[in-house]
Amino acid sequence: MTFTADGRLVRGDRTRAAVLDTAVALATEAGLGGLTLAQLADRLGVSKSGLFAHWRSKEDLQLATIERARMSFKERVVAVALSRPAGVGRLWALHEARLDYLADDELPGGCFFVNAQFEYDARTGPVRDRLAEVLEEWLALIGRLADEGVAVGDLRPDLDTRQLAFEINAVGVATVYQSRLLPGSSAMTLARTAVLTRLRAVCTDPALLPAD
Amino acid sequence: MTFTADGRLVRGDRTRAAVLDTAVALATEAGLGGLTLAQLADRLGVSKSGLFAHWRSKEDLQLATIERARMSFKERVVAVALSRPAGVGRLWALHEARLDYLADDELPGGCFFVNAQFEYDARTGPVRDRLAEVLEEWLALIGRLADEGVAVGDLRPDLDTRQLAFEINAVGVATVYQSRLLPGSSAMTLARTAVLTRLRAVCTDPALLPAD
DNA sequence: AAAATTAACGACCGGTCGGCCGGATTGTTG
DNA sequence: CAACAATCCGGCCGACCGGTCGTTAATTTT
Numbered sequence: 001m002t003f004t005a006d007g008r009l010v011r012g013d014r015t016r017a018a019v020l021d022t023a024v025a026l027a028t029e030a031g032l033g034g035l036t037l038a039q040l041a042d043r044l045g046v047s048k049s050g051l052f053a054h055w056r057s058k059e060d061l062q063l064a065t066i067e068r069a070r071m072s073f074k075e076r077v078v079a080v081a082l083s084r085p086a087g088v089g090r091l092w093a094l095h096e097a098r099l100d101y102l103a104d105d106e107l108p109g110g111c112f113f114v115n116a117q118f119e120y121d122a123r124t125g126p127v128r129d130r131l132a133e134v135l136e137e138w139l140a141l142i143g144r145l146a147d148e149g150v151a152v153g154d155l156r157p158d159l160d161t162r163q164l165a166f167e168i169n170a171v172g173v174a175t176v177y178q179s180r181l182l183p184g185s186s187a188m189t190l191a192r193t194a195v196l197t198r199l200r201a202v203c204t205d206p207a208l209l210p211a212d
Numbered sequence: 213m214t215f216t217a218d219g220r221l222v223r224g225d226r227t228r229a230a231v232l233d234t235a236v237a238l239a240t241e242a243g244l245g246g247l248t249l250a251q252l253a254d255r256l257g258v259s260k261s262g263l264f265a266h267w268r269s270k271e272d273l274q275l276a277t278i279e280r281a282r283m284s285f286k287e288r289v290v291a292v293a294l295s296r297p298a299g300v301g302r303l304w305a306l307h308e309a310r311l312d313y314l315a316d317d318e319l320p321g322g323c324f325f326v327n328a329q330f331e332y333d334a335r336t337g338p339v340r341d342r343l344a345e346v347l348e349e350w351l352a353l354i355g356r357l358a359d360e361g362v363a364v365g366d367l368r369p370d371l372d373t374r375q376l377a378f379e380i381n382a383v384g385v386a387t388v389y390q391s392r393l394l395p396g397s398s399a400m401t402l403a404r405t406a407v408l409t410r411l412r413a414v415c416t417d418p419a420l421l422p423a424d
Numbered sequence: 425a426a427a428a429t430t431a432a433c434g435a436c437c438g439g440t441c442g443g444c445c446g447g448a449t450t451g452t453t454g
Numbered sequence: 455c456a457a458c459a460a461t462c463c464g465g466c467c468g469a470c471c472g473g474t475c476g477t478t479a480a481t482t483t484t
Contacts, residue, residue, distance in 0.1 A: 015461080029334055037442065049444080050462045058442060109334045118330040121392040122241050122321045132393045139397075166386065166402040173389070174382030180333040181344045185351075190378040201413060227431080249472065261474080262432045270472065 016054050019044060020068040023061065028109035032062055032116040032127065062127050069112040070134060077101050078141065088154035088199055088208050091145045095195045098172055099188055102179070110176040139165045159202045171195055228266050231256060232280040235273065240321035244274055244328040244339065274339050281324040282346060289313050290353065300366035300411055300420050303357045307407045310384055311400055314391070322388040351377045371414045383407055
């Protein structure tokens with residue numbers, strides 16, 4: 001990012017930001033590969049070839065879109081959880097914030113990352129590799145928060161935190177597609193109960209978690 | 213299906229079966245929508261237009277592919293579980309058979325249905341609707357086997373079997389893409405442990421489940 | 425063997441995709 | 455203001471998509 005003499009963002013940066021925001025929203029619906037440049041350009045009121053002034057290829061734009069979505073996810077999910085004190089409450093807050101993120105109307109297709117990761121799990125290339133890194137990062141974060149919970153004394157010391165991270169992520173992933181494919185199946189409630197039950201089973205004090 | 217005078221399958225039926233088998237394998241990798249007719253025809257050594265002699269459109273072929281995959285899944289997963297006596301052991305066998313199915317080398321992209329359901333969860337049309345029905349059918353099956361477990365006395369009577377079905381399915385879904393995206397993460401083992409732990413927690417007698 | 429039916433083919437069509445190019449427009453700075 | 459670079463555009467290309475057409479080859483029935 002560069003700034004103009006009077007401290008504003010230069011035009012190109014504003015355009016890039018707007019394009020990436022729209023790309024995230026669009027990719028959440030149509031998929032990261034399914035996103036077409038013509039569609040993206042139309043939605044923005046911009047010509048298709050104008051996009052190539054900012055990114056050399058569709059792949060470059062996809063990679064930039066991933067980073068944009070990652071920042072947004074960090075602000076809206078990770079930061080919310082980290083604002084609470086370490087322990088099982090922070091872990092629970094992370095799961096809840098993620099469910100809120102999944103339910104957001106601005107991301108109509110559910111979670112950007114879950115969709116993209118499913119789309120690319122059988123492919124090869126830089127986009128797939130980056131998405132794999134992001135998944136690893138996410139699982140590591142859940143594991144780290146669980147480790148904190150053990151250290152603080154909220155969670156049993158014999159807890160396998162990697163196992164727990166897998167299970168919490170699994171619930172989130174299943175929620176994404178089940179809530180879209182079977183709208184009446186109350187996937188969100190099932191997802192809340194699932195993780196709440198799981199955390200209670202490994203918690204040293206049930207009062208640390210909500211009652212419902 | 214029709215038969216010839218001397219009792220053999222008519223040529224068209226043999227072709228249709230071969231096409232659908234290849235379509236299932238290909239769709240598991242490239243997706244049900246991502247499957248292209250040219251690719252499918254090439255793999256079979258058949259011309260693209262020849263496919264239109266058997267199905268009126270790509271959508272018709274997709275719907276037929278779903279039914280073929282459903283039959284195969286029934287034989288290889290559902291039938292294996294149903295061959296065991298009702299109870300928690302049957303439920304566990306279902307999960308294990310599904311994990312075996314996911315690990316099969318003939319289906320390189322993981323589970324046909326999980327991939328297809330993710331691909332179509334944001335779309336509309338007959339293909340999406342059929343995939344939603346299949347998901348419902350699958351969740352209902354897990355729920356029914358759990359109900360049997362309660363009736364037999366293997367599982368606690370206060371168990372919410374719909375909740376359990378959601379969780380077991382969630383583990384399977386997460387396994388599909390995590391094992392492909394992060395090959396070293398031993399997703400299969402994590403998936404086994406997750407459901408085993410969950411079943412132990414609601415089982416009346418731990419001896420009904422394997423020890424490991 | 426002849427007739428009838430089914431199965432398969434090559435060529436082609438309209439449309440969409442990502443990407444390229446030359447030139448016009450705009451914002452920024454000396 | 456002039457000059458310059460950054461930004462953006464219309465038009466176009468080759469590749470590929472699903473699908474149609476008239477025709478031929480293969481198989482089944484008569």
